[in-house]
Structure formats: structure tokens, C-alpha cells
Amino acid sequence: MFRPRAPFFRRADHKRHVLCEYRKLLRQASQFEDPVERTYLWSWIRERFHHHKRQTSPKQAETQLSDGVWASLVMSAALGGAADQKLYINDLAYGHTGYLKGVAQAIR
Secondary structure, three states: OOOOOOOHHHOHHHHHHHHHHHHHHHHHHOOOOOHHHHHHHHHHHHHHHHHOOOOOOHHHHHHHHHHHHHHHHHHHHHHHOOHHHHHHHHHHHOOOOOHHHHHHHHHO
């Protein structure tokens, strides 16, 4: 059975694809006018990529990249004027839904 010399996560094409997606998401996040949304998206993107940077499973790495593509589509739609996507990002950033909602409720 043939095995590649380097694992998939060490290959230049995989690293290039991941870094390209990372930069694309950060560029999109920086286009939001609201500083709270921009900061939330920026920190969320950085945290997710940092959390999964040692991913060694090809299936899980592909799942994480597809999640990044989904996030890119949501941000593109919000920047394009889709009211439901703008509201979704606003709710996440201001803690009306998602992880921050649970944190805010725990603090109160």
C-alpha cells in the first residue's frame, strides 16, 4: 500500500488552502462597519483556527474547512445586504444567541 511521505496536514497544498481560507475570513470580518461585530468575528475566526491548528484527522480537517466556507458565505450574504444574515451575526456579536448568551446568563 502506498503512503505519502508527509501527512496531509504537512503538505504545502493543504497549508496553502487553510491559510487562504483564514485570510479570506479575516478580510471579510474587517469589512463589517459595527466594531462589536467586527471584533467578535475577528476573535471567533482566530480562536477557531487556533483551536483546530493541530488537527490530524483528514475527515475532521475537511469538516472544519467546510465550516469556514459556510461562515464565509454567511458573512458575504450579510455584507451583501441579507437582513436575516445581518441579524444572525448581530445576535451572535451582542450575545442574544449562541455561546455569549450562555456566558451572559451565567454572569447575571
